[in-house]
Amino acid sequence: MELYIGGYAQGKLTYVLKKTGIPPERVYDPVASVPDCAETGAAVINHFHILVKALLKEGKSPEDRVREILARNPGVIVISDEVGNGIVPTDAGEREYRERLGRILCGLAEKADRVERIVCGIGQKIK
Amino acid sequence: MMVLITGGSGSGKSAYAEKTAVSLAGKGPLYYLATMKVYDGEGRKKVDRHRNLRAGKGFLTIEQPTGILLAVSQMNRGKGTVLLECLSNLVANEMFASKKIRREKEVADQLCAELCSLAEHTEHLVIVTNNVFEDGIPYEETTRAYMEALGRVNAFIAARADAVTEVVVGIPVPIKGDLL
Numbered sequence: 001m002e003l004y005i006g007g008y009a010q011g012k013l014t015y016v017l018k019k020t021g022i023p024p025e026r027v028y029d030p031v032a033s034v035p036d037c038a039e040t041g042a043a044v045i046n047h048f049h050i051l052v053k054a055l056l057k058e059g060k061s062p063e064d065r066v067r068e069i070l071a072r073n074p075g076v077i078v079i080s081d082e083v084g085n086g087i088v089p090t091d092a093g094e095r096e097y098r099e100r101l102g103r104i105l106c107g108l109a110e111k112a113d114r115v116e117r118i119v120c121g122i123g124q125k126i127k
Numbered sequence: 128m129m130v131l132i133t134g135g136s137g138s139g140k141s142a143y144a145e146k147t148a149v150s151l152a153g154k155g156p157l158y159y160l161a162t163m164k165v166y167d168g169e170g171r172k173k174v175d176r177h178r179n180l181r182a183g184k185g186f187l188t189i190e191q192p193t194g195i196l197l198a199v200s201q202m203n204r205g206k207g208t209v210l211l212e213c214l215s216n217l218v219a220n221e222m223f224a225s226k227k228i229r230r231e232k233e234v235a236d237q238l239c240a241e242l243c244s245l246a247e248h249t250e251h252l253v254i255v256t257n258n259v260f261e262d263g264i265p266y267e268e269t270t271r272a273y274m275e276a277l278g279r280v281n282a283f284i285a286a287r288a289d290a291v292t293e294v295v296v297g298i299p300v301p302i303k304g305d306l307l
Contacts, residue, residue, distance in 0.1 A: 003296065005295070005296055007261065082135065082295070082296075083135075084134075084135025084136035084137050084138055084258075085135035085136075085258040085259070085260065085261035085262065086135070086259055086260070086261060086262025086263075086264065087259045087262060087264070087266060087270060087274070088136065088259070092169070095136075095169075098135075098136045098137060099136055099137045100137070101137065102135065102136050102137015102138055102139075102296075103137050105137075105296040105297075106137070106138070106139040106296050106297035108296070109296035109297050109298055110297060115296060115298060117295055117300075124300075126295060126296075126298045126300055
């Protein structure tokens with residue numbers, strides 16, 4: 001598994017697809033899902049943070065779901081926004097989301113074979 | 128040695144800061160300066176989580192939400208390594224503790240002086256701060272003043288620190304100096 005993180009609109013997906021040659025059909029995206037592309041079989045999960053947010057909203061455990069995805073798809077590439085670099089939100093749900101996503105990403109980074117942070121479209125390998 | 132550690136919420140900066148402080152301290156005294164004020168269950172949960180993280184590592188915890196130099200008299204194991212967590216709470220406490228909100232420059236100047244003085248009472252000072260600067264939201268005046276004060280203290284400490292490290296998804300990334 002590999003993890004690619006960075007801020008909004010940093011060109012993360014473009015960077016990953018260009019680097020790996022993975023076709024867009026194999027990208028699972030919770031925002032605009034490719035038909036028949038489930039996250040447990042996709043080569044790339046884009047907008048991973050949105051997936052975590054959606055699960056929290058549905059009252060499901062994102063930690064359990066992530067474990068399940070990794071068990072069935074150990075070679076997946078995960079792309080996520082970093083959302084923790086701001087003023088602590090006044091809304092408790094938003095605070096919970098930031099904290100949970102942060103911890104999940106730390107866990108993924110620990111397991112990942114490679115972690116890169118994308119800044120202005122440039123990949124900085126941090127693991 | 129002085130080390131500044133930054134990162135966002137849930138970035139793993141606390142765990143890394145503890146590891147750094149423990150390794151710097153060696154067999155010497157180890158203090159944890161807690162600056163967070165507990166207001167509710169969520170704050171309590173956060174404090175408990177940090178307490179569990181620190182358990183068994185030999186830290187003497189000193190709670191000092193304002194007036195950080197008052198902690199010096201409680202360091203009764205002698206001069207040692209201090210882990211201060213975190214600057215973002217300390218700035219907020221100093222700024223908003225009294226009825227009248229204090230000016231950002233006044234708060235920043237006071238903290239810069241106090242932290243310099245604190246450093247002189249330590250063998251090693253590890254300071255945790257928080258990256259609250261990159262969500263692009265145009266906050267109202269009070270929050271902007273807070274961000275300004277924290278930004279000033281961060282830059283002041285970073286200029287004097289031997290190492291500045293950003294923790295990203297649990298991974299330390301050197302900003303200044305080498306990783307410890």
